[in-house]
Amino acid sequence: MSGNQLIKSILASVLAAFIIPFLLQRVASIDISFSPAVLATIAIVVFVVTLAAAWQPSAASSAPSARQDAEADNDANDSRELGVVKWFNVSKGFGFITRDNGDDVFVHFRNIRGRGHRSLNEGQKVRFNVRESEKGLQAEDVSVVNS
Template identity: 70%
Template sequence: MKGIMIRKIIVSLVLALIAPFILKLALNKVLAGITLASGSTLAESLSTLPNAGAIYTIVALIFFAIAFASALAAPTRRRRNRSSGTVVESDVDDGRERGMVKWFNVKKGFGFITWDDGEDVFVHFRSIRGQGHRSLTEGQRVKFMVVRGQKGPQAEDVSVVRS
């Protein structure tokens, strides 16, 4: 998230630095045809202002504020939105038990499933069908086989049931 914010700031700064020059070019084209009573064009008069640097600085700050505010408002892609390696299946009777994920700690790689008969069953990430990053989310419906582990029932061959 920190890297995304830095990128937004850099893009906003680049736009703010370029914007006054683009604005000047555009205004010169538009204002070149307007002649003042003194005989000079409006574009020439504006370019000789004593505080033109301050005007460009103000324009740059305004463009920075607009660019940065719009960058903050734009949604960012998060890595968490990537699909996991967990297999999702339709709810077809294949002889496996059914239950709901009680909790699953992604960092530790284990959690518990509440079996439809009410008992809690331990689940380890290696028991989840799929490849790569396999995890479960609290409240997901799952299918699994039950084996008796050293500390009680343990889920094997776990897959998420498509709702």
């Protein structure tokens, strides 16, 4: 749970402690006093419920990460080349892959499969296609090969 979720839970609890009694009086004609005990009880219940909801695994956290997406490629029939990451500068978003024949190929983070933060680690085995660009060889459709 993040600090943001905790703050959201506290704010929701405080707001609900004041809004729920007001709504019950207006909508259901239930007479509820705005005593500190009632407000505290409502705030605690809402706080516990929002915290419990925050602890539940969400669909986003159970979805595969970009790294898992990139590593999911181990198809033996894949026609892409194999190579090894020579180096990759995460802050600049590019690096080089060494082909089996020893040539170095430029790789940009946009050409790495996956979503979100995409990067490579030195020494990783990768599959990729090569194209000739204005500046030389460039890797495309790059994915990490599971060892």
